[in-house]
Amino acid sequence: MKIQLVYPSWPKLEKQTEFHLPPHGPVVFAASLPRGIDIDFIDENVEPFEFDFGADLICMSVMLTCQLPRAFEIADEYRRNNTPVMFGGIAVMLHSDEVKDHADSVFLGEAEGRMEKVIRDFNDGCLAPVYDYMNNFPDINSIGTAKREILNRDHYNYRGTQMLDLVHASRGCKFNCFPCCNGFLGGRNFRPRPVKKVIEEMEAIPNNRLFVVDNSLAHDKDWLIELFTAMKPLKKKWVSHPLMDDDQVLKLAADAGCWYVYQAVFDTSETIQTRIQRLHDHGIGVEGTILLGTDDHDEAYIRELVEFLTRVKLDMAEFTIMTPFPKSPVRRKLKKEGRILSNNWMDYTCGKAVFQPKQMTPEKLEELYNWAWDSFYENGGQQTKMGELFFKVIKREILDGTYRRYNPRKKRSFRKAPA
Ligand code: B12
Numbered sequence: 001m002k003i004q005l006v007y008p009s010w011p012k013l014e015k016q017t018e019f020h021l022p023p024h025g026p027v028v029f030a031a032s033l034p035r036g037i038d039i040d041f042i043d044e045n046v047e048p049f050e051f052d053f054g055a056d057l058i059c060m061s062v063m064l065t066c067q068l069p070r071a072f073e074i075a076d077e078y079r080r081n082n083t084p085v086m087f088g089g090i091a092v093m094l095h096s097d098e099v100k101d102h103a104d105s106v107f108l109g110e111a112e113g114r115m116e117k118v119i120r121d122f123n124d125g126c127l128a129p130v131y132d133y134m135n136n137f138p139d140i141n142s143i144g145t146a147k148r149e150i151l152n153r154d155h156y157n158y159r160g161t162q163m164l165d166l167v168h169a170s171r172g173c174k175f176n177c178f179p180c181c182n183g184f185l186g187g188r189n190f191r192p193r194p195v196k197k198v199i200e201e202m203e204a205i206p207n208n209r210l211f212v213v214d215n216s217l218a219h220d221k222d223w224l225i226e227l228f229t230a231m232k233p234l235k236k237k238w239v240s241h242p243l244m245d246d247d248q249v250l251k252l253a254a255d256a257g258c259w260y261v262y263q264a265v266f267d268t269s270e271t272i273q274t275r276i277q278r279l280h281d282h283g284i285g286v287e288g289t290i291l292l293g294t295d296d297h298d299e300a301y302i303r304e305l306v307e308f309l310t311r312v313k314l315d316m317a318e319f320t321i322m323t324p325f326p327k328s329p330v331r332r333k334l335k336k337e338g339r340i341l342s343n344n345w346m347d348y349t350c351g352k353a354v355f356q357p358k359q360m361t362p363e364k365l366e367e368l369y370n371w372a373w374d375s376f377y378e379n380g381g382q383q384t385k386m387g388e389l390f391f392k393v394i395k396r397e398i399l400d401g402t403y404r405r406y407n408p409r410k411k412r413s414f415r416k417a418p419a
């Protein structure tokens with residue numbers, strides 16, 4: 001049996017330096033498929049899309065809302081040519097009703113332990129229109145090492161610098177922050193993977209630089225201590241979402257190779273300033289994620305916030321415009337107040353104002369968003385700051401003997417997973 005697994009392209013943020021990370025959902029999904037299936041993976045963000053009408057089944061993996069319109073175009077063309085299409089992934093769970101119009105089968109939930117039945121149904125000619133496993137989570141022990149052999153690694157470097165491989169050590173998140181869909185996706189349950197399995201997976205990744213994509217590494221102190229202690233001997237260098245703000249955890253994370261973290265910066269408070277300082281004191285870089293356009297943001301506040309970011313010496317900043325994604329608490333609120341202006345999913349990139357802000361016009365919010373990027377990066381630009389962060393990691397790698405020069409002549413290409 002042959003599957004073409006497709007990761008459709010999405011519109012990138014205009015002001016952000018364009019680089020590409022290897023997709024994660026598709027390789028984790030691929031690992032959940034029964035053995036013996038020939039998988040041809042295509043990431044349209046990095047290579048031109050080619051229809052493969054010889055495949056038995058097309059599997060569309062869709063993470064972002066703004067990936068959906070392109071995913072529908074591809075699926076519709078396949079279905080016009082009588083090739084069956086199945087959809088799965090985060091955006092599919094958030095937009096399940098719409099997806100049904102473009103799919104032979106819609107898979108909702110996490111794939112581990114479910115795909116034997118789905119493939120059996122397919123082979124028996126009785127693929128169900130919907131497989132609904134939402135809030136019916138698989139045993140966390142059943143998550144194995146992702147099938148990264150299907151990636152074509154040649155695409156995931158930036159001007160000759162090796163980018164990061166994505167890996168996850170836990171699922172879910174117990175918090176329910178207003179702009180986020182994870183409360184809906186993960187049922188507000190934090191589910192850590194067994195540390196032994198995570199370490200096995202990290203060891204098998206042929207890259208020294210990782211992005212640990214867990215929603216937040218701030219849930220369970222004992223598990224974090226166990227995880228970071230076990231990661232230290234691997235000498236990997238890694239990036240993550242927020243870390244628990246605790247001295248013991250921060251020290252262990254730094255010793256285990258924590259290179260920088262994404263830290264949401266909502267205000268100019270002493271608390272945020274201290275948190276950034278504490279991360280820096282442990283030798284951990286900080287990339288701020290800054291959401292613009294909340295109800296308490298007026299023009300003066302946004303200008304002051306950007307000035308604050310420069311003062312606290314953030315290593316990098318990623319500005320986004322608040323976006324009311326389906327199933328997020330903020331969408332419910334804005335919808336109730338009649339403030340949603342666009343339901344064109346191509347606009348849901350986090351770079352456009354698709355709602356009516358409380359204290360300014362949508363145009364003004366977009367102007368301030370562009371100003372924030374330009375202003376933060378005015379001295380030296382984004383590529384210089386990114387270069388400085390990479391320089392730090394290269395220095396650490398040279399010191400501990402893990403630095404490998406990226407050599408394009410020696411690069412290895414894996415297009416197909418061994419059956
Ligand atoms: C990694 C990640 C990224 C990476 C993606 C890298 C890449 N090359 O793909 C990067 C950093 C680029 C990224 C960017 C953005 N992201 Co993002 N990201 C994530 C994150 C943290 C993890 C995704 C992941 O790997 N999950 C783990 C995998 C294993 O789970 P999974 O994909 O669901 O796959 C499972 C199942 O769905 C299933 N499955 C998957 N595919 C298929 C296919 C089939 C056929 C089947 C049957 C099953 C199946 O199998 C898997 C195993 O069970 C999620 C949050 C989260 N925790 O999920 C946010 C998340 C997806 N991102 C989000 C957002 C908002 C963004 C941004 C738009 C804004 C921002 N700044 O964050 C930007 C894009 C900006 C732009 N326009 O350029 C939102 C999505 C909102 C939305 N509805 O679009 C999320 C949910 C976070 C949130 N706060 O709400 N992101």
Ligand code: SF4
Nearest residue numbers: 173175176177180215
């Ligand atoms: S923003 Fe982060 S911490 Fe908050 S609910 Fe979403 S994943 Fe959890």
